[in-house]
Structure formats: C-alpha cells, structure tokens
Amino acid sequence: MNNKSNYKYLLSDLNKLKGVGVKTKNLLKKKNVNNIFDLLWKLPKSYIDRSLSSKIKDLRIGENQTINIIPQKYSFPRIRNLPNRVLCSDDTGQIDCVFFNSYEGYIKKILPIGKEVTISGKIGFYRNKYQLTNPKYISEDSSIIKKKHNTYELTEGISEKMYNKIIYQIIKDLPKLDEWHSSEILKKFNGINWNDSIKKLHNPENIGKYKNDFYQRLVFDEIFSTFLVNSEIRKKIKKIKKTKKKINIKKQNELIENLNFELTNDQVKTIKEINQDLSAPTKMFRLLQGDVGSGKTIVSLVAAFNTINSGYQVAVLAPTEILARQHYNLSKKIFPKRFNIELISGKSDYKDKKHILDKLSRHQIDILFGTHAIFQNKVNYKKLGLIIIDEQHKFGVNQRKKLSDKGGDSCDVMLMTATPIPRTLTMSMYGDMDISIIREKPKNRKIIKTYSKLENKIEDVIKFLKKEINQGNQVFWVCPLIEESKKIDHSSAVEKFKYLKKIFPHQVALLHGKTNIFEKEKTLNEFLNNKFKILVSTTIIEVGIDFPNANVIIIENANKFGLSQLHQLRGRVGRGNRESACILMFKSNLTENAKKRINILKNSNDGFEISEEDMKIRGFGDLLGFKQSGIKNFKLADPIHNADLFLLAEKEMRRIEKSNEDISKFKPLIKLYDRADIINDIV
Numbered sequence: 306m307n308n309k310s311n312y313k314y315l316l317s318d319l320n321k322l323k324g325v326g327v328k329t330k331n332l333l334k335k336k337n338v339n340n341i342f343d344l345l346w347k348l349p350k351s352y353i354d355r356s357l358s359s360k361i362k363d364l365r366i367g368e369n370q371t372i373n374i375i376p377q378k379y380s381f382p383r384i385r386n387l388p389n390r391v392l393c394s395d396d397t398g399q400i401d402c403v404f405f406n407s408y409e410g411y412i413k414k415i416l417p418i419g420k421e422v423t424i425s426g427k428i429g430f431y432r433n434k435y436q437l438t439n440p441k442y443i444s445e446d447s448s449i450i451k452k453k454h455n456t457y458e459l460t461e462g463i464s465e466k467m468y469n470k471i472i473y474q475i476i477k478d479l480p481k482l483d484e485w486h487s488s489e490i491l492k493k494f495n496g497i498n499w500n501d502s503i504k505k506l507h508n509p510e511n512i513g514k515y516k517n518d519f520y521q522r523l524v525f526d527e528i529f530s531t532f533l534v535n536s537e538i539r540k541k542i543k544k545i546k547k548t549k550k551k552i553n554i555k556k557q558n559e560l561i562e563n564l565n566f567e568l569t570n571d572q573v574k575t576i577k578e579i580n581q582d583l584s585a586p587t588k589m590f591r592l593l594q595g596d597v598g599s600g601k602t603i604v605s606l607v608a609a610f611n612t613i614n615s616g617y618q619v620a621v622l623a624p625t626e627i628l629a630r631q632h633y634n635l636s637k638k639i640f641p642k643r644f645n646i647e648l649i650s651g652k653s654d655y656k657d658k659k660h661i662l663d664k665l666s667r668h669q670i671d672i673l674f675g676t677h678a679i680f681q682n683k684v685n686y687k688k689l690g691l692i693i694i695d696e697q698h699k700f701g702v703n704q705r706k707k708l709s710d711k712g713g714d715s716c717d718v719m720l721m722t723a724t725p726i727p728r729t730l731t732m733s734m735y736g737d738m739d740i741s742i743i744r745e746k747p748k749n750r751k752i753i754k755t756y757s758k759l760e761n762k763i764e765d766v767i768k769f770l771k772k773e774i775n776q777g778n779q780v781f782w783v784c785p786l787i788e789e790s791k792k793i794d795h796s797s798a799v800e801k802f803k804y805l806k807k808i809f810p811h812q813v814a815l816l817h818g819k820t821n822i823f824e825k826e827k828t829l830n831e832f833l834n835n836k837f838k839i840l841v842s843t844t845i846i847e848v849g850i851d852f853p854n855a856n857v858i859i860i861e862n863a864n865k866f867g868l869s870q871l872h873q874l875r876g877r878v879g880r881g882n883r884e885s886a887c888i889l890m891f892k893s894n895l896t897e898n899a900k901k902r903i904n905i906l907k908n909s910n911d912g913f914e915i916s917e918e919d920m921k922i923r924g925f926g927d928l929l930g931f932k933q934s935g936i937k938n939f940k941l942a943d944p945i946h947n948a949d950l951f952l953l954a955e956k957e958m959r960r961i962e963k964s965n966e967d968i969s970k971f972k973p974l975i976k977l978y979d980r981a982d983i984i985n986d987i988v
C-alpha cells in the first residue's frame with residue numbers, strides 16, 4: 306500500500322509534489338498553504354479553453370489560440386536585448402515565436418526544426434507577421450495543451466501553468482478515503498464521495514456551481530468537522546467528575562426577593578439550568594448568552610451565591626477593571642455581610658495584593674473579582690468551585706478549554722456574552738459549551754428611539770441635549786478615535802470635548818483609551834453620581850458598564866461601526882425607566898445600503914434579530930466579535946448561503962451525540978479539516 310491511499314498523504318509537505326522546489330514552497334507558505342491539502346482550496350477562478358486549434362491564416366490577433374506548427378528556421382541575434390526568434394509555419398501561413406531571455410539550447414529542444422509542435426498563447430502581430438511572444442504552452446504532445454486550462458488567483462512567482470501542473474498531479478493521485486458520513490447524510494448529496502467531489506471542484510466546467518452536490522458535500526464536510534470537534538470537547542469536559550454542589554433554594558429565594566426588581570422568566574429559567582449543572586456530578590461548562598441589558602449579571606451572581614453557600618470559592622473575571630468593580634460593588638450590596646468579598650485592581654498595592662492572595666489560599670475569601678490578573682499562576686484558590694467570565698466573546702475554543710482546565714476538576718465554568726450571533730453560527734462559535742439564552746428584556750424597559758442626523762445638523766442635537774439635561778438626564782457622546790489622525794478623517798473625542806465644554810460649562814468630562822485607570826474610575830464614578838451630565842468617550846464604554854441614569858447616546862461617524870456594535874453601544878442607555886434616545890451621526894448622506902442597515906437598527910431592539918439581518922447584508926466576516934473570536938475561516942462554507950447545511954450538520958451532530966456513536970471513522974475528516982492542537986486529544 307503506498308502512502309497515497311491514506312489521508313495522511315494529503316497532509317504531506319509540498320516537497321512531495323513534482324516540480325515544487327524550495328522557492329515555490331516558500332511562496333505558497335506565505336499564502337498559508339503548508340501542505341497538499343491546503344492547495345486543494347486554491348480554486349480556479351475561470352479557465353482558458355485551448356482545446357480547439359486554428360490555422361495560421363484564421364488567427365485572431367489579441368486572443369488566446371492554439372495552433373499546430375512546424376519550426377522552420379532559428380534566428381539567434383546574439384546581441385543583447387534582441388530576442389531569439391523561430392520562424393514556424395503550417396500549410397496556410399507563417400508565425401514567429403519570439404523569446405526574450407532564453408537559451409538557444411532550450412529553444413532548439415522545444416521547437417525542433419521539421420517536427421510538428423502544438424503551441425498556444427495570445428497572438429500578436431509585428432512587422433506584418435503573426436507572432437507569439439514567450440509562449441508558455443509548447444509541446445509535441447498536443448493532448449497536454451488541447452484542453453481547458455484553469456486560471457487561478459495567482460501567487461506572485463507561480464505561473465498559471467505551474468498551478469495547473471501541481472493541481473493536476475494532486476487530483477490524479479488523490480487518495481480514495483473511506484466514506485465518513487452516514488448513508489442518510491450521503492443521500493442528501495446524491496451519494497457523491499469526497500474524492501469525486503474534489504475532482505469536480507477543480508474541473509473548470511464546474512466553476513461557480515455552488516448548488517451542485519459535489520460542492521454542497523464539501524461545504525457540509527467543512528461545517529461538520531468543526532461541529533464535531535466542538536461537540537467532542539464539550540463531551541470530554543462533561544465527563545469530568547466533580548463533587549456535587551448543594552443548592553440551598555430557600556436562601557437563594559431570599560436573596561432574589563430582596564432585589565429591587567422581579568426577575569424575568571428567562572432569568573428564572575437560566576438560573577434553573579445553571580443550578581442543575583452546579584448540582585450535577587460533572588463539570589459545568591456553560592455559556593450565558595443574552596442581549597445587552599438583559600440582566601445577565603444578577604443571574605451569574607445568584608450562581609455565585611449558591612456556590613458560596615455550598616462551601617466553595619468563586620472567581621469573577623471581567624474584561625475591564627471598571628466592570629470588575631461594578632460587579633464587586635453590586636455583590637457587596639446584595640450578598641450577606643458574612644461573605645468575604647474582594648477585588649484585585651490596578652490600585653491595590655503589592656502588600657494588599659499579597660494579603661488577598663494569602664487569604665484566598667486559606668479560603669478566607671469567598672468571592673474574588675478582577676481582570677485576568679485573578680488567574681495568574683501565583684493565584685491559588687483553596688477551594689474554587691465556580692469561574693464566571695463576563696463579556697468574553699473574544700475567547701476562542703482553545704482559550705476557553707484552558708480556563709476550564711485551570712479551575713481544576715471540581716470547578717464549574719460559566720461564560721457570559723452580550724454578542725448575539727445568528728442562529729447558524731452558534732454551533733461554530735460556541736459548540737463546545739452548553740448554552741442558556743436570555744431573550745426577554747426586563748419589563749420596565751422603555752424603548753430606545755433611534756435617530757440619524759447629518760453632522761452639519763449638530764445644532765439640532767445640541768438643542769435636544771439642552772432639553773434633556775434640563776430634565777436631569779445624562780448623555781454619552783461616543784467618538785471613534787482618540788486623537789485626530791493625520792490620514793483618517795474620524796472625529797476626535799478631544800476636539801468634541803472642547804467643543805461641548807464651551808456650550809455646557811462644567812458639565813462635560815472626557816474618557817479615552819489613554820486616560821489612566823485611576824482617572825477613569827474617578828470620572829465614571831462621578832458620572833454615576835450625576836456630578837456632570839455629558840461623558841465624551843471613545844468606544845471604551847461599550848462593554849458591560851451599567852449607568853441607569855444615562856438615557857441619551859450620541860454616536861458619531863456611525864457608519865464606522867457594525868450594526869451589532871451600534872446596538873451594543875445603544876444598550877448603554879435605556880436601562881432606567883425613562884424614555885431613551887440614540888442619535889447616530891453621519892458625515893454625509895447615507896447610501897441605499899447604509900440606509901437599509903440603519904433601518905434595521907431603528908426598527909429592532911433585539912440583538913439576535915439585528916445580527917441576523919446584519920449578516921445578510923454584510924456577510925458574516927464583519928460581525929462584531931467574529932473577527933477576534935478565533936473562529937476559523939471557512940474555506941467554502943458560508944453561513945448565509947449554506948444556512949440549511951449548518952442546520953443539517955447540527956442535527957447530525959446531535960444524533961451522533963445521542964446515540965453515542967463511535968467517531969473514529971471521522972478521523973480523516975477531522976485531521977484534515979481541523980488541525981488545532983486540541984484535536985490530538987480527541988481522535
């Protein structure tokens with residue numbers, strides 16, 4: 306058995322291919338093509354048909370044509386810059402083959418006098434004669450030339466001819482892999498196997514045939530491999546045994562009754578789901594997904610409360626210190642006095658920190674809040690029972706798994722995200738976790754009215770703000786960049802601050818990425834305590850912070866943001882029980898497409914719906930959080946056009962999970978498509 310019958314052949318080095326030397330290999334590496342498999346996804350863009358040959362008298366100048374000719378006479382001028390020429394003919398006329406920078410020996414070899422040779426290329430005309438300059442397609446074997454040649458998006462330094470040769474070689478030697486899909490699934494694609502699908506994919510006749518079975522099958526393979534890996538990670542984590550936590554429902558309900566609001570149905574439902582996991586004999590690895598302002602914090606704190614009551618410690622990780630402090634303050638307010646609650650912040654000095662770490666390791670702290678610092682190596686928990694990670698849509702699968710491992714076996718893990726994503730993407734992004742979703746907003750919420758304004762109408766906006774401020778309301782003013790950049794024409798927070806300060810003396814403060822942490826906290830606290838009315842800032846207010854008294858948000862240069870991001874920003878207001886407004890400002894009139902997008906935002910306040918619509922208009926690559934999420938780029942799959950296949954893949958994955966099917970037959974699929982380290986543990 307040669308190695309070409311195994312999937313591993315496809316993962317071999319490019320050197321294995323004839324004609325690929327170090328130079329070509331390095332060029333391809335730069336394009337992220339590291340092995341034979343990667344090359345399979347370099348798809349032809351179109352093709353040139355060289356299959357029909359013409360007579361010289363019928364040649365059309367400027368077109369790619371193929372002719373059978375007989376070389377008659379060489380002329381090698383031996384003067385620099387003058388090209389070598391070969392006069393060739395057929396029974397209807399003459400043509401010159403012209404070569405710049407080439408060796409006589411080579412020319413004599415490929416165009417031997419008196420022998421019939423097939424040549425192909427773009428026909429030129431010079432000094433009353435047809436000519437072909439630097440022809441690439443020359444052969445005595447016409448079958449090599451007379452066919453359709455794919456054209457590729459070329460990598461610099463690699464010619465089309467080269468690509469065709471390499472791909473042809475791979476296709477010819479494609480290993481016959483055993484089918485990994487069930488016959489049910491295979492039926493959906495009319496039984497076409499992987500091998501034939503790849504062959505069809507590279508057949509120039511099939512370019513753009515996205516709906517055909519071969520293409521759909523390959524798309525499905527790709528989606529399914531991701532889902533399967535995620536599902537295996539989830540299964541593996543859920544197999545980890547832990548000591549069950551005992552939930553004291555009576556105490557929990559007392560805590561909830563003392564809140565100054567009533568929980569929504571979805572909050573109650575998610576608390577139940579989490580409690581089930583906490584009291585299960587296996588580890589929890591759960592994502593709490595809910596739109597901005599849907600009230601995730603309280604759900605997580607109830608989970609923390611229950612965990613502490615059953616004798617464990619809790620760690621709450623927030624993306625920013627401000628947010629960590631806000632959660633800390635809230636738990637100080639609602640948790641019993643006997644709980645030891647601590648915060649590690651940039652402000653805490655070395656001695657404080659050391660003291661906290663010391664107490665932590667002796668279980669004299671019940672719950673610790675902070676940023677990633679609370680998970681550094683030197684931080685030792687005596688009896689960590691739950692890790693809560695807020696607003697961490699930036700974590701990818703690998704990072705999440707590491708965190709889960711870090712907590713140790715008895716530690717449950719709960720992540721929260723306010724980035725609603727379209728249904729089709731949930732499995733790709735979060736398939737390694739169980740998911741609880743809060744869809745319902747608290748009932749007391751008033752709608753947020755969304756307006757768009759041209760920048761030159763700023764006077765109107767100011768008038769509006771004067772009215773709002775007179776009524777005791779507070780305002781966020783969001784600008785995209787810190788300082789006026791030389792090239793990019795973004796509004797600057799600094800400039801705007803100066804401008805607004807003149808109109809509203811002593812009522813405006815500024816926050817930007819360079820403001821230091823102490824200053825930042827002071828400013829935010831003052832804003833929270835209504836010491837000033839307008840907070841000008843860059844997008845740092847985006848995540849998590851809760852300011853119930855702010856009910857107007859102005860977003861400048863709104864077309865610089867994605868819809869989901871605008872929705873997140875807008876979610877900073879409308880948390881109290883007064884009506885709120887979001888004013889989107891634009892530099893110039895909106896294009897039709899931009900109008901469509903903004904209308905989605907105006908008509909909906911549901912993050913899930915907005916992300917769904919936004920994806921339809923912009924494609925999924927741009928969605929908030931998606932770029933940073935570490936999710937792999939699909940080669941063929943497209944969540945919009947292949948939504949049905951995403952759903953089918955999810956269904957199949959659930960079936961496999963339920964029936965506990967052996968997944969070893971999927972090994973080639975997973976190894977080929979998903980080469981993350983993580984899968985070495987799996988198959």
Ligand code: ADP
Nearest residue numbers: 566567568569597598599600601602603747851
């Ligand atoms: P997010 O889901 O974006 O993290 P938060 O947890 O910060 O949202 O909640 C936003 C605001 O809503 C907070 O001021 C919180 O106290 C309040 N809140 C949470 N749940 C409810 C509820 N059921 N009814 C009324 N207000 C609530």
Ligand code: MG
Nearest residue numbers: 601602695849
């Ligand atoms: Mg939050």
